Amino acid sequence: MKDPFNQLQNETSDKALLKSRTRAARKSGHLNIAALGLKEIPHEVMTMYDYDPESTDDWYEAVDLVKFIAADNEFESLSEDAFPDVDMDEGCKGNQFGGLEALDLHGNLLASLPIGLRRLQRLRSLNLAKNRLNMDAIEVITQIGNLTELRLGNNDLDGMFTPQLGSLQKLEVLDLRGNALTGLPDNLSDLTGLRVLNVAENQLTSLPFSALSKLPLVEINAQKNRLQGCLVPASIRRIEGLQILNVSGNSLEGLSAGDVLELPSLQQLFADANRIKALPNVSSWTSLLSLIIEDNDLCEIPEGLSELTNLKHADFKGNSITTLNDRIGLMENLMTFHIGNNPLRERKFLSMDTENLKRELCTRCAPEVQEGEDGEESDHTEFTLAPERPETSHGWRVKSGGVLDRSSTDLSRLEVEDLEPLVSSSDIRCLYLKHNRFDRLPLSAISFLSHSLTDIDLSHNPMNGEDLFTSPIALPHLQNLTLAATGLTSFEPLQSFLSAPSLMFLDVSNNRLRGALPTLRSTYPKLITFLASENQINSLSFEAVEGLQALDVSNNNIDFLPPRLGLLGVEESGGLRRLDVSGNSFRVPKWQIVAKGTEAVLDWLKNRLTPEELREWQVTIREY
DSSP states (O other), rough: OOTOOOOOHHHHHHHHHHHHHHHHHHHHHHEOOTSSSSSSSSHHHHHHTTTOTTTOOGGGGGGOOOOEOOOOOSOOOOOOTTSOOGOOOHHHOOTTEEEEEEEETTTSOOOEEEEEEGGTTTEEEEEHHHSOOOTTTGGGGGGGGTSSSSEEEOOOOOEEOOGGGGGOOTTEEEEEEEEEEEEEOOGGGGGGOOEEOOOOOOOOOOOOOOHHHTTTOOOEEEOOOEEEEEEEOOOOBOSOOOOEEEEESSSSEEEEESSSBOOOTOOOOESSSSOBBOOOOOOOTTTTTEEEESSSOSSSTTTTGGGGGTOOEEOOOOOOOOHHHHGGGGOTOOOOOESSSOOOOSSGGOOOOOHHHHHHHHHHHHOOOOOTSSSHHHHHHHTSSSSOOSSSSSOOOOEEEEEETTTTTTTOOOOHHHHHHHHTTTTOOOOOOOSOOOSSOOOHHHTTTTOOOEEOOSSOOOOOOOSSSSSSSOOOOOOEEEEETHHHHHHHHHHHHHTTOOOEEEOOSSSEEEEEEOGGTTSSOOOOOOOOOSSEEEEEHHHHHHOOOOEOOSSSSOOOOOGGGGGGGSGGGTTOOEETTTSOOSSSHHHHHHHHHHHHHHHHHHHTTTTTHHHHHHHHHOOO
């Protein structure tokens, strides 16, 4: 037998596959040869634009290659022939890559890069994560002046990151996670367009916030480093645009060295597993949705917390808090408040769910004293002042930030006519209708506001879950949807009738949802926070959880946790930062492990996987 292991047949099929893909790429400009076990860029790719007398394609159908994906192969180097160090206008052979705008080579074995990469001046996105590149090897990258996205995670970068980074002044996304970096250069401030910085899982002891505060950053991820002391110096009192800050798993003692740190745009703060003793006054953090500060050394709830009208989720577990602020009971939008494993003087709070805790605290709040109520002026004016003129015919008004709050007003209907006088003067972005008498969604009114709505809360209404939606509705800008305690019995109406491509937060807690947890991210691709506690969900799949950052399915009927969920704790898979599965019917892991939190549960599950399953997962990962 000349070919006992069918090697010739496999080579023939591989060549046929490459020929098919290069042919399609000549017309589309996109070529994907990922995970083919290649050791070098194939001859079929190097010659894909050469004249082929056997080709039936018309020459005018060919376009420049703009996107090249060769991830998860076995490249140890890239040839100079593929990326020659010559001017692109000279038209030498090999310039089929000269028009590239996106290049993905993550998951290879690259230890060096050809100097010709610097000639790719149209390149916008470069992914070299999970290779073997050191600091010297990436010097050539700093000469690609038009880069907007650079991913160098999980390489062999150590020490101070190269100050030549400052030449990439168009950079918007910089991912350096999973290296051994000990410092970032001060000229980081030259990256005037930087929006996302990921330096997680390095060895940083501080972040250069004097430089970072000058940038238009919306997200900083510095979890699992060696950050010490205070994160932000006292000289910096305000950071304008930051929306997501993750510094969990460090040794921080405070967020700011000063008494004031204004973060008006911050939506999510992850600062768990540190040594933080106190937070600054948080009343200026008006956009905050999630505050995760468990496993620290806080002695009290931060000042100003009760003024955060948008806060939905707060986690203070595992601190040293002894008392609670009664005004937490007045926080209408607060859906989950975790305070377990604290030395509270009133131990009963430790076993209460959020609604009961808020109700108890609310009863302790004294009514607000009106100005002049106890003063002499009140005695003289009580019967002499004319009645005040109402603001509008029905007393409705849009609050600052576009908030229309008609909660607890005994409403059962909401019509377009009610809204028309309001939208003539301002956009309504947040619609709060909880604790009313709606028996179905006011679709006509919501549709009327569809151009501006970002937040809807209809929780605690006696709706018929099966008739929740009567017709399709599109809400292109909706980010937060709360349908807790609305009688929902199935996810199907939600997925079938609601189009919300920007949805990030969904709360369907305290309903009657049954069966398996669906894969909601197939319908809502930006969904990252999903709260579904207090239902009758009986199973949880890997696919349903993948991509989420926070999932609460506590107090359901789940009898088994698939071990593959443990893979979602790996940062490169999407980062499941919070998983609450307490109060379900599964027997393993035991409650002692569940009580330790997300990381302990995911580690336990991951340890139940076979080596083959772990290897398969590494092959499956394509992007972070």
